[in-house]
Amino acid sequence: MLRMAWSTFLDRWPVFIGAIITVAVGVALVQASLLTLISAVSSTIPPGLSEIEETAIRDGLTNAAGLLGMVVGISVLVAFFIVGSTFSFTVAQRARDFALLRLVGASPRQVGRLLLGEALLLGSLGTILGVLLGIPVIRFEVWMLTRMEFLPAGFSPDWHLWILAVSAGTGTVVAVIASLGASHRASRVRPLEALRDAGGADKAMSLSRWVIGLIALAGAGVLLVVTPTRVGDPLEVVIPGLIVLIIALSALTPLVVPLIGGLIGLVLGPLLRQSPIYELAHANLRDGVRRSASTAAPIVILVGLVVGFSGVVNVVNAGIQEETIRILDGDLIVTATKPVGEHLAALDGVRTVSEEVPLRVWIESADTEGDTVNGIAINPIAYLQTHRLSGIIGDLTGLQGETVALDQFFASGLHVQVGGMVDVRLDGATRDMQVIATFPHTLSRPKVLLPIALAPAGDHQRRYIIQTDETETAASVAEQITNTIPGRSAGSGPSNVSVSALDDWVLREIDIQGEVNLKITIAVLGLVTVYIVIAMINAVVISAAPRRADFAIARLTGLSRWQVVWMAFWESLTVVTIGVIVGALAAGGAIAGVTAAVSEIVGTRVMATPWALFGAVTVVAVVVVGLTSVLTTLAATRQPAVEVSGARE
Amino acid sequence: MNEIVREFAPSSLIGAIEGPAVEFRNVTRVYGSGGTRVVALDDVTVEFPSGSWTAVMGPSGSGKSTLLHIAGGLENITSGQVLIDGQDITDASEAELTRLRRTKVGFVFQNFNLLGSLTAEQNVAMPLKLAGRRRSRLEVRAVLTQVGLGDRLSHKPRELSGGQQQRVAIARALVTKPTVLFADEPTGALDSNAARAVLGMLRSMVDDGQTIVMVTHDPVAAAGADQVVFLSDGRVIDQMVRPSAREVADRLARFEE
Structure with missing residues (x-):
């Protein structure tokens, strides 16, 4: 059977080359991201750095590891998906071959094994290419992440020999598992199908599509509707929810093909009636529901993943902006690396100064594992004056000595209530501390409040929120700060003081976060997007491959070569429309889920829809698919029509 | 035309004395139901004698192809009984039908249905490989030589003429030494010379x-x-023994009336 698979491959390499490329790019992506991830996790920080620099690098590496973990996960999933859809495509195109084999005595098992043999062969070839391709990919990935400052300058990934085993495993396992469905379907091809002329009208919705579609839809419902408000960070469930929803909707795509086709027919009805080309394109689309759905699959992933991911991140960012504006109650904000609170309080027109010192704290309770979270050290009285907090349980004003206040969601995760005890590790020392109060859960605010006495005295980032009184304007207070504080603070060098109006500062911080989010989106989805675009091209090429006879007949019926190209282009536009609509449904589902959760946490309705990005992705899909369609149709119609239609296998 | 008829006239009917190779007993095949109900075969009882060559004729839609597919175990029947070589295949399982295709039946089609990616030799060897039989290259080559293609072993179907492709298909059907060879319009896609060669080959096989x-x-x-x-409208309406082409043509012409 392996030899048979080999000679089939030699003969039909154009159909298989697509499958090999999808495996190769998948393997390259997984290999590169995994190596970078392992190197980021295990890299040692060079000695001789200050504590702030060391913390920055350590945080950067932790973030990079999280990011790369996501890249690995998404790459593996997308690889399964794309390799799977490519394989099922190659099976659909060769149903007649399998029927013929059955006719001359092959058992269903033999046909299934032939397909698995093919998958193994394609997987192995793809792996070899992928391992090689992984080398430039990792260089590019490290360059990109370093440039985006997710990785420290001079970071170089280590090469591990075991990655070859991982890559080989990834390539072959992805290929074999992804082809299981296709091989099952091939084994069920009936011998009589060899005698029918065309592949015959295939059932658009197979049982497995129904099962996968409905189960994934239910899973996506749970992840996107039920859980987002029940976890600390909605993104933790919404991103997986988005991916599951994409899987669900892709499986169910054949259901919407006739629907959307009908809709397009309705809208363009007058046009369709006038031109035989549109009529033919439309009929082809309705006839090849499965082909349309398979071609649309990568477009669904592209739109769903890119628009959904960045949309979800945007919503969370918009929520953070709402939340920060709602909670903070002050006129000015001062950032400094040395304590300047007393100086600020002494200025004319200053009513309240609230000092906040951000700290990373490790915290655990008797019942749970420890976790490192963001905390701030505060003066509770000034803090309560400058922050609008409702729903505090306990007495926050008592925050001093060995006490902490916790985010209510975080506290319930630790299984502690007001009055309970937690272990807090700070600066290498572990303390037993009592929970004095809990405050409502937020998206972005610190999880732990600590007494200001625990803040380090020396160089450390700190913030001061200032409320002014009526005697001076905020602007004049700001001027006093810039004029008086630098160089005068405690006489030990500059304190890097900067002052801003609070509202400006919030907007600036949000902008910075927005840029970081964009970088994250590009870092996570950049290479995956390239992968999906390759798959899109692939799908168009594979779907056009067996249609030479169709095209030839259309030309013999009287269509010119350009009319055939135009017909195929029109079909591909309709397929893009289907892919974009289904992808938008997936993205929209995830965005709706996260919007509901964020709105509930923040307390006001948050809206942020990435229309511009949606438009850009749609244009990319139209251009890529349209251009590929034109080129492949031109190639498929190069031979005179009579020769093609006359030549049968 | 008479020349051709004489050339293919039967020279031996010895095989016909044995039991039937294929037997239909009251076979009915219905497609669809309600308004789209079509009776493709209507209570057909017919025997195809062992060692003989039977042609099935009739207008389009008369049920010829359905009859052939059912006889070859490719299609189920609605009621009745089908026997091949004395074995009842009416309710045969998929595994039994696979075994049947490996040992008792061979197929030849109008459009050859060769595997385009395999050479002539590989195409012919395929049924043996699938059946897991020890195959000798000599055996495969002998069959190909028998159909006059001993020098085309490593050609792929697209490198062969229609007549040559059909002879490869016949070799593939013969290599398992089947009890019955089913042929569906084997000369339908061939020019008259190639058709003549194929018919002559079938004659000598019989x-x-x-x-x-x-x-x-x-x-x-x-x-x-x-x-x-x-056949007409799914029923056997007439049988002829060793008719001439003219007699057949006249009989067919009467369908039109």
Whole structure:
């Protein structure tokens, strides 16, 4: 059977080359991201750095590891998906071959094994290419992440020999598992199908599509509707929810093909009636529901993943902006690396100064594992004056000595209530501390409040929120700060003081976060997007491959070569429309889920829809698919029509 | 035309004395239901004698192809009984049907249905490989030589003419030494010279004891057979023994009236 698979491959390499490329790019992506991830996790920080620099690098590496973990996960999933859809495509195109084999005595098992043999062969070839391709990919990935400052300058990934085993495993396992469905379907091809002329009208919705579609839809419902408000960070469930929803909707795509086709027919009805080309394109689309759905699959992933991911991140960012504006109650904000609170309080027109010192704290309770979270050290009285907090349980004003206040969601995760005890590790020392109060859960605010006495005295980032009184304007207070504080603070060098109006500062911080989010989106989805675009091209090429006879007949019926190209282009536009609509449904589902959760946490309705990005992705899909369609149709119609239609296998 | 008829006239009917190779007992095949109900075969009882060549004729839609598919175990029946070589295949499982295809039946089609990616030799060897039989290259080559293609072993189907492709297909059907060879319009896509060669080949196979059931539109092809069964609207309406092409053509013409 392996030899048979080999000679089939030699003969039909154009159909298989697509499958090999999808495996190769998948393997390259997984290999590169995994190596970078392992190197980021295990890299040692060079000695001789200050504590702030060391913390920055350590945080950067932790973030990079999280990011790369996501890249690995998404790459593996997308690889399964794309390799799977490519394989099922190659099976659909060769149903007649399998029927013929059955006719001359092959058992269903033999046909299934032939397909698995093919998958193994394609997987192995793809792996070899992928391992090689992984080398430039990792260089590019490290360059990109370093440039985006997710990785420290001079970071170089280590090469591990075991990655070859991982890559080989990834390539072959992805290929074999992804082809299981296709091989099952091939084994069920009936011998009589060899005698029918065309592949015959295939059932658009197979049982497995129904099962996968409905189960994934239910899973996506749970992840996107039920859980987002029940976890600390909605993104933790919404991103997986988005991916599951994409899987669900892709499986169910054949259901919407006739629907959307009908809709397009309705809208363009007058046009369709006038031109035989549109009529033919439309009929082809309705006839090849499965082909349309398979071609649309990568477009669904592209739109769903890119628009959904960045949309979800945007919503969370918009929520953070709402939340920060709602909670903070002050006129000015001062950032400094040395304590300047007393100086600020002494200025004319200053009513309240609230000092906040951000700290990373490790915290655990008797019942749970420890976790490192963001905390701030505060003066509770000034803090309560400058922050609008409702729903505090306990007495926050008592925050001093060995006490902490916790985010209510975080506290319930630790299984502690007001009055309970937690272990807090700070600066290498572990303390037993009592929970004095809990405050409502937020998206972005610190999880732990600590007494200001625990803040380090020396160089450390700190913030001061200032409320002014009526005697001076905020602007004049700001001027006093810039004029008086630098160089005068405690006489030990500059304190890097900067002052801003609070509202400006919030907007600036949000902008910075927005840029970081964009970088994250590009870092996570950049290479995956390239992968999906390759798959899109692939799908168009594979779907056009067996249609030479169709095209030839259309030309013999009287269509010119350009009319055939135009017909195929029109079909591909309709397929893009289907892919974009289904992808938008997936993205929209995830965005709706996260919007509901964020709105509930923040307390006001948050809206942020990435229309511009949606438009850009749609244009990319139209251009890529349209251009590929034109080129492949031109190639498929190069031979005179009579020769093609006359030549049968 | 008479020349051709004489050339393919049956020379031996010895095989016909044995039991039937294929037997239909009150076979009915219905497609669809309600308004779209079509009776493709209507209570057909017919025998295809061992070692003889039977041509099945009739107008389009008469049920010829359905009859052939059912006889070859490719299609189920609605009621009745089908026996091949005395074995009842009416309720045969998929595994039994696979075994049947490996040992008792061979198929030849109008459009050859060769695997385009394999050479002539590989195509012919395929049924043996699938059946897991020890295959000798000599055996495969002998069959190909028998159909006159001993020098085309490593050619792929697209490098062969239609007549040559059909002979590869016949070699593939013969290599398992099947009880019955089913042929569906085997000369339908061939020019008259190639058709003549194929019919001559079938004749000599029958003379060597092979049973052939062939569906055809062509009175000349039918005249090469030992008997002709006429179908119309799913029923057997007539049978002829060793008719001439003219007799067949006249009989067919009467369908039109």
